[in-house]
Amino acid sequence: MKLWQYVLRRLAFTVPVMLGVTLITFSLSNLMGDPVAPYVTEKTTPEQVEELRKLHNLDKPIPVRYFTYISNLLHGEWGYSQQINQPVSEAIGMKFAATLELALLAFAVAVATALPLGIFSSVKHNRWEDHWIRLFALFGSAVPIFWLALILKYFLAFQWGEITHLPQGYRYDPFLWDLEDPIEQRTGLLLVDALLAGSWIHFKDALMHLLLPATTLAYVSMATTIRLMRGSMLDVLGEDYVRTARAKGLPERKVVVNHAARNAMIPTVTLLGLAFGGLLNGSVLTETIWQWPGLGAWAVDAMRNADTAAILGYTLFAGMLYVFANLVVDVAYAWLDPRVELSGDVGLAEWVIAGLGVLLLIVTWFSVDMGLGLGRLLLYGLLLGALFGLGWKLRQDHRDFLARLREYLWVPLLALGTVLFVVGIFKGYSTEMVLLFTIACLVRLTLNWEDFVAEIPPRRAELRRMAHQLRRNPLALLGLFIALAILLVALMAPFLAPLEPGQRDADRMVEHFEFNHDLQPPCYWSCTGERGEADGYILGSTSKGYDIWYGIVWGSRTSLDVALKVVISGTFIAVVLGVISGYYGGRVDEIMMRVTDVFLAIPGLILALAIVAVTGNPSIEYLMYALIIVWWPGFTRIVRAQALTVRNLPYVEAARAAGASDFRIIFRHVLPNCLTPVIIAATMDMGSIVLVLAGLGYLNFGGGADVAEWGKLVGFGQAHLLAGNWWAFFFPGLAIALWALAFYLLGDGLRDILDPRQRE
């Protein structure tokens, strides 16, 4: 198969995914409350309301509205952004170039620096160079991007701005570009335009403006790429062909570059799409801080102003970009690895789905009614087909059909249990749920007490080995130490930062922001000023007099609460779905994977933002729902991939051959062997969930007014940045970074300890 055919085929397969994404955006638009409400005043007559509803198509049933939506999208009518008084599609077209320029430069910088660093790190495995690069990379994943941007802005562009001549924001110097010497902007990418016009001054100006935002954005992707490259290099360096290359007499440098790195590139490249998604996430925050006139900053404005059309348009567009980036990555992968067969083996079902998706789009493009008809037809056809299939099965083995149904009874029971558990956690019964779970575990333990006791001695050696590994891994120990310290702070919050009504009340975070004008610098050790205890703040205050130390201490509780709840319930959902999907495979797996595809098609932070912005409910509970929705698909995939490998291992086949039931195989053999990657991923996600939470908080979607949250604190703290108020954004951001770093270090360490391949 030719490469272009392959590209075409992959393009066709993105159609169903994109249709799924439109389903998400469409449901979000329906969550938005009554779209007519903003137009209705006391004077609006019921007739006029009716008129408005008709105008917005609200009098039609939902399927009709969905197909109208699709048809509009296809015809380039993406709605109207009230915020900037412009059609959404036009706004995207205008702002895309700015984001693209920033993202591409950041991506290029990231990849160009990360690959050599990753290679170097792996060559110096477990030596100090390796430790430093690993720390640098982990720190990159752990710093909240908005915090890094603020630090760079404060120190490089503001404090030392005289020396560096770096601008404090925006894309170009308006004086130069708009008035003094306008040059033709043919591509919209300013660097390219300046080059085309042959103007060094313009080029330099654009580059200076790009420098800090691009660095900020690049660091995060760079960090991920370093870690990926280092990991796959370590795998590859142990391969036989590397030994062959050495036995050939090749110098070590050539062995590493020509043989190991080329092969290590392959897994790295497949995950570069992921890095690009991170870039899109980061661009939202970076652009907001640097006032970059791109898509991200526009989307944040739209979210703050509940500009639905713009939010959904942006979400959809981000999804399209991400899907496209992954397409490019797939093609690059096929090109890099000669073993990939372009023709592949694609099931008939996939072809049919892709074909029907394309057909549906074409029909809808011509007429909404026809599209609707076809959609109905497909839906009914699918239902009929499923019923028919079920009936066929019934006819085939009607005798033991009921018996088999009973055998599968645990599946719906398990699903029900999971739902109850997750809902319980979010509805404020988390302690009870955890208690229940612990009791269940204990009961199970006492029932199998003999087995448990029998397993202790062989496990002891294993535990000793783990402890030894941990002791040898200074970075993991550091992570453990920080995590425990933060945990302690959260536990001791009432003692470390006592509630003092009026002065230090959690409820007053926003209130202070509104009224008080009392900027206090940090007084580090001695804070008993002339007016008594409350006069000074150890870490200073925000410009409105809110105690930073207080916010950090109580914010640790919020972070812990959200991270634990999201991780625990996310893990629960993911383990149940992932194990079933991976173990049974086939149709179940197919459906599950397509659903996760759709959710994963939208970069995480953007989806979470869209959900929070559109529901318009700022409470922490809704934040957690948003985080769960963003989190479960990736998690499920990890579990599913593991279950898929375990399922084919000899001991599972042996258990099946011995006549064990599915239930027993899944819970005794598959699940315990899937736990290692789950534990690692869950540990890491304790960090990344807080990062996303802080990102949301920074953009002022950080739970209700009565919640102390680190990201929100950074957002409040940046207010007087240019008056020299650095502490108010610095310390809360440091807390976020330390938190994330702790769990990343711990997760990385756990991977080294639990992964038997790394043993030496």
Add this chain to the structure above:
Amino acid sequence: MLRVENLVTRFHTYDGVVRALEGVSFEVREGEIFGLVGETGCGKSVTTYSTLRLLPSTGRVHSGRITLSGESLLDASESRMREVRGGEIAMIFQDPLSALNPVMRVGDQIAESVWLHDDLPDADAVAVRVEEVLGEVRMPDPAGAARAFPHELSGGMQQRVMIAMALAGRPKMLIADEPTTALDVTIQSQVLQLLRQLKQEAGLTVLLITHDLGVVAELCDRVAVMYAGTIVETAPVEELFSDPKHPYTQGLLAALPGASETLAPVPGRVPDLLAPPSGCRFHPRCPLAVDRCRAEAPELRGDTRQVACHEVEP
């Protein structure tokens, strides 16, 4: 030609020091095929990696001497070692598919050896030489094979490519580490035949590492039998099969199907090299063991036939 004397190699792992080789000595003479036989994990491969100084980072040669035509390899500089690897001693491995770089064309991988060890003026000359070595290993359509990726070739063809890659540096000696283990039986014999032909045509010295006594009988001139990191017996191949001296060798031959009416396994288990038995490493399984065997490790004695056993004379 290649002399290994009292080689001691150890691996420093978390679980402790693995005493992989404990005083291995043998000599490979010019122009012969020398077999190194033993069970999996007895240290055959470690011996060769020690020779070419390709041990993983945890492994270290503690003592002993390795000389190639009189030159000490353990003292040679790293750049000299690179000349030796592929240029004087080339190596082929067990599983050709994983030993070949999957993303590089076969011709390019062979060309690397040519560039390294052959003074050829330009890329055209290298390409000619690549096709030449592919012809030497009886590759049908050498030009086409050079353009293929490893996974596009069959297992036998892949092993031919490995051998061609080894020959490309015009080495004096070839170390073949279980070259036929991963191959089908019919292809095994083709590869073995090729090795024999190369020995006759190019006067190549071969150190053949295998656990397969059949291969040894078919191909080798002389054999050393390894057990748990030591050499227990060295002999010309016919004598080894007709008159095995060391109890382990006897047990090994008796365990071959067809050697007697019933299969006679060697009793006991291969020792854990983290805590090897004291004295002779074979004594816990040995039918002849006496008190002295527990205390004192026997030395390899004898001239053309060498045996390391207190109870048996060479």
